[in-house]
Structure formats: C-alpha cells, structure tokens
Amino acid sequence: MSLRIGVFVCHCGTNIGGVVDVEKVVEYAKGLPNVAWAERNLYTCSENGLSSIREKIAEHNLNRVVVASCTPRTHEPLFRANCAKAGLNKYLFEFVNIREQCSWIHKNTPEGATSKAKDLVRMGVSKARHLEEVIDEYTDVIPSSLVLGGGISGLSAALSLANQGFDVQLVERQDQLGGLLRGINRLFPTNQPSKEILDPLVNSVLTHKKIHVHLHCELVDVQGFIGNFTATIKNGEESEELRVGTIIVATGGNELKPNGFFNYGQFDNVMTQLEFEQRYKPDYRGFNNIVMINCVGIRNDERPYCGRFCCITALKNAILLKEANPQSHITILHRDIMATGKIYEDYYRKALSIGVRFVRHTLEKPPVITGADGAADNVSVYHGLTGGDIDIKSDLVLLTTPIIPGDDSERLSKMMKLPLGADGFFLEAHQKLRPVEFPTDGIFTAGCARYPSEIAECTTQGLAAAAKAGVPMAQGSVLAEALIAVVDSERCSSCGRCIDICPFGASSWKDNRGVPVAYINPAECKGCGLCSASCLSGAIHVKGFSDEGIMDAINAVKEYVAV
Numbered sequence: 001m002s003l004r005i006g007v008f009v010c011h012c013g014t015n016i017g018g019v020v021d022v023e024k025v026v027e028y029a030k031g032l033p034n035v036a037w038a039e040r041n042l043y044t045c046s047e048n049g050l051s052s053i054r055e056k057i058a059e060h061n062l063n064r065v066v067v068a069s070c071t072p073r074t075h076e077p078l079f080r081a082n083c084a085k086a087g088l089n090k091y092l093f094e095f096v097n098i099r100e101q102c103s104w105i106h107k108n109t110p111e112g113a114t115s116k117a118k119d120l121v122r123m124g125v126s127k128a129r130h131l132e133e134v135i136d137e138y139t140d141v142i143p144s145s146l147v148l149g150g151g152i153s154g155l156s157a158a159l160s161l162a163n164q165g166f167d168v169q170l171v172e173r174q175d176q177l178g179g180l181l182r183g184i185n186r187l188f189p190t191n192q193p194s195k196e197i198l199d200p201l202v203n204s205v206l207t208h209k210k211i212h213v214h215l216h217c218e219l220v221d222v223q224g225f226i227g228n229f230t231a232t233i234k235n236g237e238e239s240e241e242l243r244v245g246t247i248i249v250a251t252g253g254n255e256l257k258p259n260g261f262f263n264y265g266q267f268d269n270v271m272t273q274l275e276f277e278q279r280y281k282p283d284y285r286g287f288n289n290i291v292m293i294n295c296v297g298i299r300n301d302e303r304p305y306c307g308r309f310c311c312i313t314a315l316k317n318a319i320l321l322k323e324a325n326p327q328s329h330i331t332i333l334h335r336d337i338m339a340t341g342k343i344y345e346d347y348y349r350k351a352l353s354i355g356v357r358f359v360r361h362t363l364e365k366p367p368v369i370t371g372a373d374g375a376a377d378n379v380s381v382y383h384g385l386t387g388g389d390i391d392i393k394s395d396l397v398l399l400t401t402p403i404i405p406g407d408d409s410e411r412l413s414k415m416m417k418l419p420l421g422a423d424g425f426f427l428e429a430h431q432k433l434r435p436v437e438f439p440t441d442g443i444f445t446a447g448c449a450r451y452p453s454e455i456a457e458c459t460t461q462g463l464a465a466a467a468k469a470g471v472p473m474a475q476g477s478v479l480a481e482a483l484i485a486v487v488d489s490e491r492c493s494s495c496g497r498c499i500d501i502c503p504f505g506a507s508s509w510k511d512n513r514g515v516p517v518a519y520i521n522p523a524e525c526k527g528c529g530l531c532s533a534s535c536l537s538g539a540i541h542v543k544g545f546s547d548e549g550i551m552d553a554i555n556a557v558k559e560y561v562a563v
C-alpha cells in the first residue's frame, strides 16, 4: 500500500502562530514526499481540529498522521485516540513538537523558528514513513495481593483490600502482627493507649476470611509482572509459592539505636524513647529529673533528613511523665521543635504550659552526660543565651532517635528492582503524583518503608496503596505497554548487556536452539529503549522507533545542512 501522510500544523493560538509562520510550514509540508494532505488549525486539539483530522483520514485515505503542535506529554494520547476513532491504527501517528522545541525558545527570531519548524516537520514525516501497526495487548490480573509487612501500614492495606473482595497474602517476618506500634505505649496527639488502635485492627485482620496471614516468614524470591507475580516465602526450611497480581511493600523501619552517641549503653538510665515506652509501660511515676535529648544521630552528615515525628514523641513522653509526677522537672534539649500543624502546635503549647522546659543545643556543641556507678546524674549543655554551660540534674535521660530504613530494604530493593532514595528508604515513583507507587507497575508502598511517617500517615498511605492496587485487580486485566523492545534472536550475541541495564527487570535469557539469547518479557518492558541503545549487535529495536525510522529522521536534517 502506498504511503499517504497527512500533516496537521497547529497555531496553538499565538503560542506557535505568534512566532512561526504556520502557513509557510504547511505549504512546505505539502511538497514533502508521500504527503497527501497538509493543513493548519487554530487549535488541532480542539473538537474542530480533531474532527478535521478524522475527516481528512477518510477523505484522502491517509495511512499516517503527523501533528506538529505542542507536547506529546499531554497531547499524544489524545491524537492517537483520535486516529483510532477514524479507523487508523493509533501507532501510525507521529508527534512533532514545534512549541516547546521551537516557537517558545526562538520567539525573538521568527524566521529562524519557521525554518526550524520546517526541519522538524520534515524529520517527523521521514520517521512516520517507517511507523508500523501495533496491536494493544492485555494481560490478566490475579485478584490477589501480597502485603509485605504487618505493621499499621500493612494491616490497613490488607484490610482495605480484603474488604474490596480481594484475597490478601499478608507476610510478616516476626511472630506477631503490629510492627513498631506493638512497642509503643500511648499515642500522640490523643495519648490514648496504642492497644485501643492496634488490637481491633489485628483482630479484624486475623479473622478476615480473605486474609491469609503468614507469620515468621521471609520473602526470598519474586518473579513476574503486574497481574502475575510469583512470590516465594520461607518459614524455616519450608517454602511456599504465592501467586498474586499486585504487591504492597510496607516493611516499615527501625528506631535508630544510638551506639556511639551520648554514652549510650554505659548508663542504665540512658535509653531511647522506644526503650523507655517499652520498659516503663505500666507506670511512668518515680522520676524527678528527666532530660530528653532530641535529634540524636539525625540531621547530621550521615543522616541529613528530619525524623519528622521525633519531636512529637518527646513532647508526648514529657507530657505523660509530667502528668504521672507533676513535681518532676523535665527539660527537652532540642535543635528545633518540629511541631507543625495546629494539633502539634497545641501539643507543644500544652507541654510548655505544664512546665516542660526547652533548651536549644547545637550539633557543634552537643550535651554531655556524666554519672557514676552505671547511672547518669547530670547533663551539661551549652546555653546560647547565657553564653556558658548549664548543668541539669537527671535521674532519667531519654535519647530521641529517628526511624531509619528497615534492615531488609536493600535486599528487597535488589530482589524486586525497587529504587531506594539517598536516605535508604524506598523511593516512590513521584513524590506528588504517584506517592505510593513504584516505577514498576503493580508494586506499591506505604508507611515508614517510604519515609518516617506517624500512624495517621501510615494508615492513609496503606489505604491509598490498597486503592491503587485494587484498580488493576478490579479491572481483571491491564493494557500492556505497546511500544516495547523486541529481540531478533538470530542477531543476539548473548553479551547480556540488555539484562544488566534494564531498570524494570524485563530482560532475561531464553534458549534459542541450545544458545542462550536475550528475551524481553512484553509484560514487563516499558519501552524505555536502554536495551536497544546498548545492544552492540543491533539485535533489539523498540516498536515505533526502528533504526531505519530514526536514521531517516536524522538524514532529513542532514539534507537541510547539505543544502
């Protein structure tokens, strides 16, 4: 069938039309080989513009469409869908960006911009000649989810998924559910016992028919892709395979043990906030002089991040200690008090109003704890206002340490190819737009696995991850990426570069008449092109981006340079 290309050049109001001479670009496009129709539109994305494309496809029997307009980021799906509406395979569409890449950056040189727009259209038409039809493929989704981690985040996610009607495999490596929350006594900002939140939740999870709880289990392998994962878990020597459609990583974090800071481990009465909550759970009375040191092991070169709720934990325990013994003297040595939002600001004011003292210290001049016979009895600290050290009597010193990444995060990250941020926590796909998703489809995250988060945030994120995971499972199938990499087995030299470089774990080996060759799993490939670009034997191409198409587009520039 002969090529019949339609070119539609957009004014984008004055965005493009105010700089580029659109009429000249259209006249130029008409003269390009295989172009059967060219026109301009005030807004090609408007209903008038879109219906004009559909009409011209039918009228002129067009079998390729090129739109020269704004950005593919927002408009490519729209134009593709429009081609499909007109009966043309949507992948026979080519986008040329003459706004961001032309009119906006050359607004002071309209003639040059017009000339560049012609070049870009010529390149687009050259590439469009090599486009091929691609058929969208769907893969089935197993309506079951693996939730890794039985803390508050994982419990919330598991219960929400189960209530949506999906099977849940909840895998926890400890011998009981609850995570960090199990060791916490009372909860800010209400100071209610943590049992009141945790016990009903754990009970609902344990008694839910759709939730299968695997305690004392470790995840040792994950294979597959969205809709169809096989996870292998191990309990001692026994292993079990779980087939699931989605995965939620809610493996939480650990409280930092402040080894090396403030004589930790040397005095019996110097401990972390969590150790205090666990050790003195039944009774906070009996302390008269309490000093808390905040920002221990955090906001320094090694861990530059803020622990986010450490200050509130210190405020909580200060208020509870003061309420248990109103005569006690409590001093919080802080570097800043992070008590954002109305509730926590009020919490801070409450601590102030009942007589908790606040003294600022600095990273450069840290407090010094001294004592005798295994017990601390004094904390001295540089006081910025007096310009000298002050001594504070102490029969209890609490070190406020942050949540650090879970000890299994690195192994899990390697096993599932999930990114970790600079702080070592799991890194979401996008902080604002995809906060509970990983770049790998079908895998989600929530809670302290992602970043230090208090319980309300953990719950919200657990519910959000469950809502996200529920979408493909409710739909029953997912549209696989269409423009993906394909291997020509005969040309593959078995070097393995594509396997090493693939960020989605889509590339692996397969047997080709006794020879191992690269295989790219269509369900896992995202079409990023890294494998194709790194393949030394030219054995891999990404659909819609054939070497011939790209070379023709480049040669189209050369044509101009040569003129």
Ligand SMILES: Cc1cc2nc3c(=O)[nH]c(=O)nc-3n(C[C@H](O)[C@H](O)[C@H](O)COP(=O)(O)OP(=O)(O)OC[C@H]3O[C@@H](n4cnc5c(N)ncnc54)[C@H](O)[C@@H]3O)c2cc1C
Binding pocket: 148, 149, 150, 151, 152, 153, 154, 171, 172, 173, 174, 177, 178, 179, 180, 181, 184, 186, 187, 188, 189, 217, 218, 219, 250, 251, 252, 253, 254, 255, 273, 274, 277, 309, 313, 316, 403, 406, 408, 412, 446, 447, 448, 449, 453, 454, 455, 456, 458
């Ligand atoms: C001292 C202290 C006091 C606090 N006080 C409060 C408070 O008063 N109010 C408040 O809102 N928040 C408070 N918090 C914060 C609160 O504890 C956390 O927000 C919350 O418990 C984190 O829940 P999570 O499920 O994200 O993680 P976690 O509680 O850490 O749970 C993660 C779970 O995953 C499991 N796990 C880890 N790796 C694996 C693996 N590879 N396979 C299987 N399972 C795995 C762990 O065993 C754990 O059970 C406090 C925290 C601390 C440290």
